[in-house]
Structures are given as C-alpha cells and as structure tokens.
Amino acid sequence: MAALIKVGMADYKVGRSPSTLISYGLGSCIGVSLYDPIKKVGGLLHIMLPDSTQARSSDNPAKFADTGIPLMINDVVALGATKARLQAKLAGGAQMFAFSNASDIMKVGTRNAETCKQILRRNGIKIVAEDTGGNYGRTVSIDLETGSYKVKTIDRGEKLI
Amino acid sequence: MIDEFDLTPNQLDAMREIGNVGAGNAATALSQVLNKKIDMNVPKVSIIPIEDVPDLVGGPDALIVAVFLRVYGKAPGNILFLMPKENAFYMVDDLMGRPHGTTQELGEMEVSALKEVGNILTGSYLNSFFHFTNISMIPSIPSLALDMAGAVLNIVLVQLGQMGDYAMVIETKFLAEDDSVQGHFFLVPDPGSLTTLVKAVGVE
Numbered sequence: 474m475a476a477l478i479k480v481g482m483a484d485y486k487v488g489r490s491p492s493t494l495i496s497y498g499l500g501s502c503i504g505v506s507l508y509d510p511i512k513k514v515g516g517l518l519h520i521m522l523p524d525s526t527q528a529r530s531s532d533n534p535a536k537f538a539d540t541g542i543p544l545m546i547n548d549v550v551a552l553g554a555t556k557a558r559l560q561a562k563l564a565g566g567a568q569m570f571a572f573s574n575a576s577d578i579m580k581v582g583t584r585n586a587e588t589c590k591q592i593l594r595r596n597g598i599k600i601v602a603e604d605t606g607g608n609y610g611r612t613v614s615i616d617l618e619t620g621s622y623k624v625k626t627i628d629r630g631e632k633l634i
Numbered sequence: 635m636i637d638e639f640d641l642t643p644n645q646l647d648a649m650r651e652i653g654n655v656g657a658g659n660a661a662t663a664l665s666q667v668l669n670k671k672i673d674m675n676v677p678k679v680s681i682i683p684i685e686d687v688p689d690l691v692g693g694p695d696a697l698i699v700a701v702f703l704r705v706y707g708k709a710p711g712n713i714l715f716l717m718p719k720e721n722a723f724y725m726v727d728d729l730m731g732r733p734h735g736t737t738q739e740l741g742e743m744e745v746s747a748l749k750e751v752g753n754i755l756t757g758s759y760l761n762s763f764f765h766f767t768n769i770s771m772i773p774s775i776p777s778l779a780l781d782m783a784g785a786v787l788n789i790v791l792v793q794l795g796q797m798g799d800y801a802m803v804i805e806t807k808f809l810a811e812d813d814s815v816q817g818h819f820f821l822v823p824d825p826g827s828l829t830t831l832v833k834a835v836g837v838e
Contacts, residue, residue: 482685482694482784483795498694498784501792521684521788521795528796536795569789570702570777581792610785612695627697627781 475618480504483536485518487548488617495614499565501582503538503589503605504613506562507545507598508620509554515617516545522581523588538588546596561598562622562634563589564613566605582606602634641832646679648835649804653677655766656759657806657819663758664817667751668728670810677806684791684801691716691818694784698722699740701752701778702789705760707771709827709834712790713759714820715752719780722748724814734814740780749776755819767834790822797825 475491482502486494490513496504499519508515518541522528525537534540550556566586568579586605593600604611604624612625625631641649654677665672680690688694699722701715717725723737726744729751730736737744756773764770779786794801804821823831 482688482791484685498688498782500781500785500788502785502788521792529798531795531799533799536799567785569779569781569786579789608779610782612782 480517480519482519483521483533485516485535485541485545485548487514487516487545487552489514489552490618493614493616495612497612499611499613500567500569501565501585503563503565503585504611505538505542505545505589505593506613506615506622507549507554507559508562508615508617509549509558510560510620511558512553512555513617513620514549514552514554515615515620516549517613517615518542518545520585520589523584538585538592542589542592543596546598557597559598560601560620561593562602562615563600564604564611564622564624564634567607567609567611569608569610571608604632604634641681641828645832645835649679649802649831650677652763652766652831652835653679653804653806653821656763656821659758659762660755660806660819661808663754664751664808664815667754668725668810668815670728670812670815672815673809673811675807675809677804679802679804681800681802684795684799687791687801687803688784688787690803690805691783691787692718694782696783697781698783698786699748699778699780700786701749701776702786703752703756703776704774705771706774708769709771709823709830711821711823711827712793713756713773714787714790714818714822715755716783716786716818716820718816721814721816722780725751728814740778745778749778752776752778759819759821767831769830769834794822794825802828
C-alpha cells in the first residue's frame with residue numbers, strides 16, 4: 474500500500490516511490506516539488522513567503538523560498554537523487570481576494586512564484602512545469618512512482634502537470 | 635512562546651472581554667438582519683502556530699465562504715467572517731426571503747449580500763470595541779472568496795508569517811437555533827497591535 478504523506482504549511486517532506494506527498498489548500502503559498510525520475514525519489518515543499526531576509530524573525534526555514542528550497546534539495550540528494558537530474562514543478566501563488574488598491578502583501582503570490590523560480594535556477598534545477606497565479610486555492614500532490622504532479626481545485630477541476 | 639505574545643492571564647482575559655463585547659453587539663446585529671435568534675459562544679483567544687490556524691475551521695481543505703476586511707487605525711489587523719459553504723448558502727436564502735436550498739451558487743447578488751453581512755458584523759464589532767478601548771478602527775471594504783480554508787487564510791497568515799511563527803486569534807462562533815447559521819468571526823490583530831490593545835484595556 475503506497476503511503477500518502479501530508480506536508481503542512483511552512484513544511485517539507487521527502488520520500489521515495491511508491492509514496493505520494495500531498496499538501497492541502499494553497500492560496501498565495503507555493504508547493505514546490507522535486508523529482509529524480511531514475512531514482513524515483515522526490516520532495517514537496519509548501520512555502521508561505523519569498524524571502525527570509527525580509528522577515529523579522531523565524532525559526533522555520535521551510536516557511537521561505539530562499540531557505541526552504543536549498544534545504545529540500547539537500548535532503549532529496551541525501552535520499553539518493555542526483556542533483557543534475559532533479560526536475561522541479563510548482564503550483565500555487567494565487568491572489569485570493571481582489572482589492573482595487575492591492576498592497577504588496579496581497580500580491581505575495583506572484584512574488585512567491587518568481588522567487589521560487591529564481592532560487593531553483595540559481596541551484597541549477599530544471600523547472601519542467603508550472604501552474605501558478607489566478608484567484609483560487611489548490612491542493613497539490615506528487616506521485617513519487619511517476620513524478621506526476623496533481624493540482625486540484627474547487628471550481629476548475631483537476632489536472633496533472 | 636514568542637515575546638510579543640507573552641501576555642499575562644489577566645491580559646488574555648482582557649482580550650477575551652474585548653472580543654466578548656464586540657461579538658455580543660455583532661450577534662445582535664446579525665439576529666436583526668436575519669430575523670432569527672442567534673447565539674454566540676464565549677470568545678476564545680488562542681495563540682497558536684500559524685500553520686495550525688486552518689484547523690480552527692475544519693482543516694486546510696474544508697470548503698468555506700470567507701468575507702475578509704482589513705482593519706486600519708492605531709491597532710491594525712484583519713477580520714475574517716468564515717462560514718461552511720452550505721451555511722453561507724442558507725444565509726443568502728434567509729436574506730432574500732427564499733426557502734433554504736434555493737441558493738446553489740454565488741452570483742453577484744449573493745456575493746453582495748454576504749459581503750454586506752460581513753460589513754454589518756464588522757461595523758458593530760468595531761463600534762463596541764471603540765467604546766471599550768477608545769481605539770478607533772476603520773475597516774476596508776469587504777472582499778469575498780469561496781474556496782479551501784487553507785488558501786483563504788493565507789492572506790492573514792502571510793502577514794503574520796513575516797513577523798513570527800505564531801498567531802493570536804480572537805474567535806467567536808455564531809449559531810442559530812435551527813442550525814442554519816454557523817459562522818466564525820475572527821479578529822487577528824497584527825503582532826504590533828497587541829501592545830496598543832493591552833495598554834488600552836489597562837491591565838497589567
């Protein structure tokens with residue numbers, strides 16, 4: 474029986490086939506997945522904010538893109554993945570509430586997506602798929618047998634990326 | 635526990651009382667708008683890890699309707715009025731004088747009606763808040779979303795997440811005797827607002 478491993482907000486988990494990693498209810502947050510298709514190991518990270526250097530205090534590196542992504546890369550490699558083979562996918566980064574004078578904090582979803590891509594590229598990781606933006610929530614999961622990344626929504630159905 | 639949430643038991647009581655006065659008024663307003671008896675529980679003040687906040691409303695993938703208002707003034711924060719989807723639909727039916735079960739989706743009119751309820755609740759809440767603390771707070775226009783609880787709460791949690799890892803939530807539940815109304819009213823002060831609030835109630 475394949476295990477379903479839950480990844481909370483501001484947290485990440487790594488694992489191997491046949492497990493599935495899942496994270497529920499992402500709004501402006503981003504679910505970043507990493508996958509090595511040969512070794513069939515991977516990880517899922519649920520970040521809330523782009524940049525730890527702009528936060529006043531936090532003991533949790535998994536909350537931020539800039540600190541969380543390198544941490545997950547290390548752990549996936551420690552599980553046997555080859556860094557050069559890792560494929561990244563990301564989903565989330567919505568703006569849930571519409572305001573005419575949307576402040577920076579309302580648009581954090583866009584900044585989250587941009588920063589995640591930046592950090593991944595800086596670490597030499599290929600980004601193979603992306604489903605970001607919009608004004609709706611997403612539940613994401615990665616099947617570590619196939620590497621397929623499922624994005625579920627309330628009104629817009631579900632898709633594999 | 636993080637320093638800024640280091641409140642004495644008396645101060646926590648005072649926060650609860652602030653919530654109580656505001657929510658009492660809001661419950662009366664809601665009861666008048668809906669023309670039915672509305673009960674409320676004693677407000678709960680919780681200081682919990684940010685990632686646990688969605689569990690207060692059924693977990694991150696629970697389907698909810700949320701009316702969100704930003705609060706400006708000396709003690710800025712956020713207000714969220716959250717309802718399970720079916721209760722929000724019943725409320726629309728009540729507001730429009732239709733039998734329960736009529737509303738199947740939220741059109742422009744339905745959204746507008748629910749936002750107005752959020753407005754009325756927030757207005758009466760902040761008004762009594764002002765009488766108690768003498769801190770005047772001005773709400774933004776309301777915004778509404780129907781989606782997963784985790785996604786909807788992101789907007790509040792992200793702001794808190796920049797400051798620390800904990801959230802203080804003043805929560806009141808509203809219930810109608812026929813169970814058709816079930817709503818959670820949250821006041822989530824910005825971390826920087828706590829000192830102002832504690833000072834305003836004058837409790838050591």
